[in-house]
Amino acid sequence: RTTRGHRFMSRGEIDIATADAYEPTLLAEGKVIPNFAERRANIERQLLAEAAKQGALLNEYADLLDEVAALVEHPTVYVGEFEAEFLAVPQECLILTMRANQKYFPLFDGAGKLLNRFLIVSNMQVADPSNIVAGNARVVRPRLSDARFFFEQDKKQKLEARLSRLAPVVYHNKLGSQLERVERLETLAGAIAAQLHGDVAAAKRAARLAKADLVTDMVGEFPELQGIMGRYYALADGEGEVVADAIQAHYQPRFAGDALPAGNVAAAVALADKLDALVGFFGIGMVPTGDKDPFALRRAALGVLRILIEAPLPLELPKLIDAAAAGFKPGLLTAEGFAAQLQDFMFERLKNLLRESGRDGAVIDAVLALRPARIDLVPAKLAAVEAFRALPEAEALAAANKRIVNILKKTEGTPGEPDIALLQEDAEKALFHEVVEVAPLVRSHVANEDYTDALCALAGLRAAVDQFFEDVMVMAEEPLTRANRIALLAQLAGLMNQVADISRLSA
Known part of the structure; x- marks a missing residue:
């Protein structure tokens, strides 16, 4: 029941009468705020x-x-x-x-x-x-x-002159040195900048100098300043502001909610940095497991996704992964199927990112089921599916689409085009004509990225689809008739699922 308070300001030994008196006594006599x-x-x-x-x-x-x-x-x-x-x-x-x-x-x-x-x-x-x-x-x-x-x-030594000192710095024992990595980044950043119609020379220059500050005294003392000091030293060396800004911004976003790199040059270098890491480590089988992610690949994946979505940038994820992989020496990336595995990993991160932003899980699943190559178009597709889901026809069409998908899964081979001469029932003829009529409109909307209009145009098919399943036996005994009806359903499914897998909306 006796204690001491502040080393210098306390009055000495303090008696604590009761447990309830501990905090007020320690504050008054011991000069300590215990809470x-x-x-x-x-x-x-x-x-x-x-x-x-x-x-x-x-x-x-x-x-x-x-x-x-x-x-x-x-x-x-x-x-x-x-x-x-x-x-x-x-x-x-x-x-x-x-x-x-x-x-x-x-x-x-x-x-x-x-x-x-x-x-x-x-x-x-x-x-x-x-x-x-x-x-x-x-x-x-x-x-x-x-x-x-x-x-x-x-400042006495230019960043360019420091590049040779990156050669003995090991990036990873299976992926080479930091200098080898810089050479990959330079090529990849230039290729991305070209796709964005940005300044290719500036992107390549920024990527070339992006890691040079790692061998400066300041960053050696304060590693947290990497990129930041690179910008200051680049400006002191006479590099342009676009290059200097990209050197600092290529690490961004560093954490959730961090600012994104501004401009196509900085975005190109940032994407190159993250994609090189993701492809490299997945390519040698160093994949995050459970809570273990020593190379911060989850953060890198989220950075790529945020840049593509929020900038937004009209780049295709599979092509970016292939371009990054092409920068590595032949035979270096030996993990089997690493590119597909990396895409799965990134779509899982994207699903979590969208859920955290408040998007509905079924809507997310419907859009991502098609594994869209253009990540920047995902928000528009989500909005379109949400608008479609609010229509009175949506539930019935989603259920019908799910039924069609299940039928097609059991079908051997690839369905051909439906033959109008083989249509027998009035309901299948009506569905065929409605599909033929609405298809150009839907495809036009999709081509123009008007995804909401595309899905809403499909709502008019509900009556014909319902009547088809009411009156027509898809799995008819006669082989040509059966194949033709399956072909019609395949055409309908292809039309309905251009924006998202609508069957995922069915309970």
């Missing part, structure tokens, strides 16, 4: 108040706040300062130094530019904090000096 949530809220209030007093902003601070709240018992916020000359160093370096090494909260102006002031969360509340503030300023100065030294030294 984490209260301690965190207390720090946040002080940080925001002090930042406002300084006419500054904190920007992102939640993660650091959680960490600091676990380090102090009786938090008090003070303002520190460093020499303005350090602001000549890229602010990302200074921010990372202060946050990661010193647990300081940098301050920013309204435009997001770093100020030469920061907030210290001290574990001491004193009347005169000058010694605490001076001590922290004295500690941070060598850190900032190191960052400035790394930056100035790195």
